Amino acid sequence: xxxxxxxxxxxxxxxxxxxxxxxxxxxxxxxxxxxxxxxxxxxxxxxxxxxxxxxxxxxxxxxxxxxxxxxxxxxxxxxxxxxxxxxxxxxxxxxxxxxxxxxxxxxxxxxxxxxxxxxxxxxxxxxxxxxxxxxxxxxxxxxxxxxxxxxxxxxxxxxxxxxxxxxxxxxxxxxxxxxxxxxxxxxxxxxxxxxxxxxxxxxxxxxxxxxxxxxxxxxxxxxxxxxxxxxxxxxxxxxxxxxxxxxxxxxxxxxxxxxxxxxxxxxxxxxxxxxxxxxxxxxxxxxxxxxxxxxxxxxxxxxxxxxxxxxxxxxxxxxxxxxxxxxxxxxxxxxxxxxx
Numbered sequence: 001x002x003x004x005x006x007x008x009x010x011x012x013x014x015x016x017x018x019x020x021x022x023x024x025x026x027x028x029x030x031x032x033x034x035x036x037x038x039x040x041x042x043x044x045x046x047x048x049x050x051x052x053x054x055x056x057x058x059x060x061x062x063x064x065x066x067x068x069x070x071x072x073x074x075x076x077x078x079x080x081x082x083x084x085x086x087x088x089x090x091x092x093x094x095x096x097x098x099x100x101x102x103x104x105x106x107x108x109x110x111x112x113x114x115x116x117x118x119x120x121x122x123x124x125x126x127x128x129x130x131x132x133x134x135x136x137x138x139x140x141x142x143x144x145x146x147x148x149x150x151x152x153x154x155x156x157x158x159x160x161x162x163x164x165x166x167x168x169x170x171x172x173x174x175x176x177x178x179x180x181x182x183x184x185x186x187x188x189x190x191x192x193x194x195x196x197x198x199x200x201x202x203x204x205x206x207x208x209x210x211x212x213x214x215x216x217x218x219x220x221x222x223x224x225x226x227x228x229x230x231x232x233x234x235x236x237x238x239x240x241x242x243x244x245x246x247x248x249x250x251x252x253x254x255x256x257x258x259x260x261x262x263x264x265x266x267x268x269x270x271x272x273x274x275x276x277x278x279x280x281x282x283x284x285x286x287x288x289x290x291x292x293x294x295x296x297x298x299x300x301x302x303x304x305x306x307x308x309x310x311x312x313x314x315x316x317x318x319x320x321x322x323x324x325x326x327x328x329x330x331x332x333x334x335x336x337x338x339x340x
Contacts, residue, residue: 001103003020008095031136031137033061035062036061036142044139047141048109050299053105057303058110058131059107094113096111122153137161137306140163141163146180149181149185161302170226174225189226190309190312192293193233196267199277199290217256218244219257221246221250221251222248226253254268255267265279274287
């Protein structure tokens with residue numbers, strides 16, 4: 001059920017939430033704040049509602065103008081908000097939606113449409129809806145602020161999630177985040193390669209321990225931020241030469257090739273659900289199930305953890321410094337399973 005409130009106040013929205021919440025009675029483990037554009041709202045909520053099935057939460061979506069809109073005020077004068085409400089007041093106001101039941105996943109969803117002056121301090125709009133004594137997570141599914149930890153919404157959070165793969169140039173967006181990232185920041189480019197890191201760790205364990213690994217090549221989508229993080233992680237952990245090969249038309253990581261005296265060990269994406277592992281001396285490749293990760297899965301993983309990812313911080317820092325000299329070999333640093 002979706003209840004629409006136009007030209008409303010936070011007090012009125014809180015009253016509506018309390019009325020709806022009384023019929024649900026479910027406990028919430030966190031508050032998830034989403035900063036998104038009108039065009040990306042429903043897709044972001046779909047991922048959030050899917051993740052909420054494992055992590056019941058209150059979702060607060062703050063809808064900001066799309067890139068190219070000169071100001072909230074202009075949108076306020078010419079656009080429409082929740083329920084098609086016409087914006088005619090020059091001072092600004094707040095429209096909102098309260099979603100529950102099948103329209104909200106395992107928790108209630110509050111969608112805020114601030115206009116004009118009401119959009120200048122989104123943090124003050126969000127504060128009345130934060131659940132007490134629970135973690136606050138802020139997620140930017142599309143465009144992230146220049147410094148998430150210093151953003152007004154980011155200041156409210158213990159965990160701040162960005163999504164550079166959604167940017168026009170993901171690698172450049174990741175590079176911009178590197179110098180301003182702090183504990184509690186995470187990017188879904190890193191979460192996307194959790195299964196890849198586990199696969200690499202288990203596949204290359206023997207070659208790493210015996211010292212037979214000479215170099216690695218990561219191939220895949222050009223300008224992909226997940227590939228940049230994988231490349232840096234491998235270099236830091238193995239201390240061998242790691243190169244990158246762009247494959248136009250590829251999506252994400254296409255293959256990881258590890259060179260040994262006996263021949264190449266190749267982990268390659270076979271299709272959406274599987275990868276193949278080829279080893280020297282084998283008669284054919286081994287097929288392993290490893291689904292391509294979708295937004296619900298990556299968001300779900302971050303909501304499960306909610307603690308600073310120190311490995312990510314280490315890798316992102318090294319990436320930001322454009323590490324050119326391989327670190328000393330750390331053969332015991334690749335566990336059978338990744339730390340995530």
